[in-house]
Amino acid sequence: MATSRLLRLLAVTVVAALSLSACSTGPSDGAGTTTAGSAAEADAAAFPVTIDHAFGQTTLREIPERVATVSWVNADVALSLGVVPVGMPIDSYGGNENGSTPWKDAKLEELGAAIGTNGAPVQYSEADGLAFDDIAATDPDVILAAYSGLSQEDYDTLSRIAPVVAYPEVAYGTAWQDSTRIIGEALGLSGAAEQLVDTTEQAIDDAAAEHPELDGTTFIYGSLTPGAADSVSVYTANDNRPRFLTELGMVQANVVTEATGGSEAFFIPWSAERANELDSDIFVTWVADEDAAEAIAADPLLGQIPAVGRDALVTTSDDTLTLSVSAANPLSLVWALDAFVPLLAGAAAGR
Structure with a gap:
C-alpha cells in the first residue's frame, strides 16, 4: 500500500488544517504491529472487498496492515481477531489507569502489545470529538467505525486520511455480531469472525443455561x-x-x-x-x-x-x-x- 500511503500522508496536512486538535506524535519505533502469531491468517484472495455502510461504500483493495479505530467496540473486535490497532481511543468512561479495560489489557498482553510497551497502540482522547490529527499521525490503511456515531462531516474528514468502514445503518445501533462480521470482512478474517461470533454466543447460551x-x-x-x-x-x-x-x-x-x-x-x-x-x-x-x-x-x-x-x-x-x-x-x-x-x-x- 505504498502509493496509497503516500497520498494519505499528503492528506494529513489537509486534515490538520481542518481540525482543531493540538499537534500530536505518531507511533514510536516498532509500534503499530497489526498481526500476531495467534491470529488467523488473513485471506488475501478475498480482496478487493467492498463494504456497504450508512455513507455509501468503502473498497479495500488489499489486506490493511495498519488499522486505526474510533469510538467503542471497534478496537476490541480487532483485538479479538488478533489484530493490534496502530491507534485506538482512550477508554475514559469505565477505563482503568491505562485508559483501557481489563478485557482489552488481557488481549493486548496475550498479543505482546501491552499498554506502555513498544508495539502498543497509540491512544488518543475523544473527549472533545474525533482526534483527526492523532488518527492521521498513525498513518492507517483503514479506519474502523463499524460501531460509532459518525456524522457525514466526520466520515468525509476521516476519509481524507484512509478508507473508513462506517456503521451499516444506525448510529450506535450496530449489533455486536454485525460489528464483528463487518470488521472481520475488512481485515480479511471473515472466517475467524464468524467463528468468534459462534463461540461468544455459545458462552452466552452457557451462562443462560x-x-x-x-x-x-x-x-x-x-x-x-x-x-x-x-x-x-x-x-x-x-x-x-x-x-x-x-x-x-x-x-x-x-x-x-x-x-x-x-x-x-x-x-x-x-x-x-x-x-x-x-x-x-x-x-x-x-x-x-x-x-x-x-x-x-x-x-x-x-x-x-x-x-x-x-x-x-x-x-x-x-x-x-x-x-x-x-x-x-x-x-x-x-x-x-x-x-x-x-x-x-x-x-x-x-x-
Whole structure:
C-alpha cells in the first residue's frame, strides 16, 4: 500500500488544517504491529472487498496492515481477531489507569502489545470529538467505525486520511455480531469472525443455561436519575444492552416495544409522570452510587415503577461493568458474564 500511503500522508496536512486538535506524535519505533502469531491468517484472495455502510461504500483493495479505530467496540473486535490497532481511543468512561479495560489489557498482553510497551497502540482522547490529527499521525490503511456515531462531516474528514468502514445503518445501533462480521470482512478474517461470533454466543447460551430463572423474565433497561429534567429514559431493542439480555432468554417489556414503534433510536425519553407504566419483572439501570439507588426508591415518581416497588431494581455503579455491556463485543461480553448475569438472575429469581 505504498502509493496509497503516500497520498494519505499528503492528506494529513489537509486534515490538520481542518481540525482543531493540538499537534500530536505518531507511533514510536516498532509500534503499530497489526498481526500476531495467534491470529488467523488473513485471506488475501478475498480482496478487493467492498463494504456497504450508512455513507455509501468503502473498497479495500488489499489486506490493511495498519488499522486505526474510533469510538467503542471497534478496537476490541480487532483485538479479538488478533489484530493490534496502530491507534485506538482512550477508554475514559469505565477505563482503568491505562485508559483501557481489563478485557482489552488481557488481549493486548496475550498479543505482546501491552499498554506502555513498544508495539502498543497509540491512544488518543475523544473527549472533545474525533482526534483527526492523532488518527492521521498513525498513518492507517483503514479506519474502523463499524460501531460509532459518525456524522457525514466526520466520515468525509476521516476519509481524507484512509478508507473508513462506517456503521451499516444506525448510529450506535450496530449489533455486536454485525460489528464483528463487518470488521472481520475488512481485515480479511471473515472466517475467524464468524467463528468468534459462534463461540461468544455459545458462552452466552452457557451462562443462560446456568440461570434458568432468566428465561422469559421481562425487563426494561434504562436510565433513572432522580431530580433531573430528563430523569427517565429507556433503551430500545436497537441497543446492545437490551440485545444482550434477550440473548440470555429474557424478554423486553411490551411497554418499551410499543413505545419504540418503528423508531431507529437506541433510546427513548420517558416522562417521570408516567413511570408507573414501565411495567416489567425487573428494571436495570446504572447509578452513580448506593445513595442514588436509594434515592430512586424514595422518589415519589420513580418509586412507582413496578419493579422498583417489588425490589427488582438491578443497579450497578461499576462503570467498567456497565461499559462491558454498553460497548458489547466478544471480549467484553465474555468478561461480563461472571459479574453481570448473577445480578440479573438474583432479581429474576424473586419475580
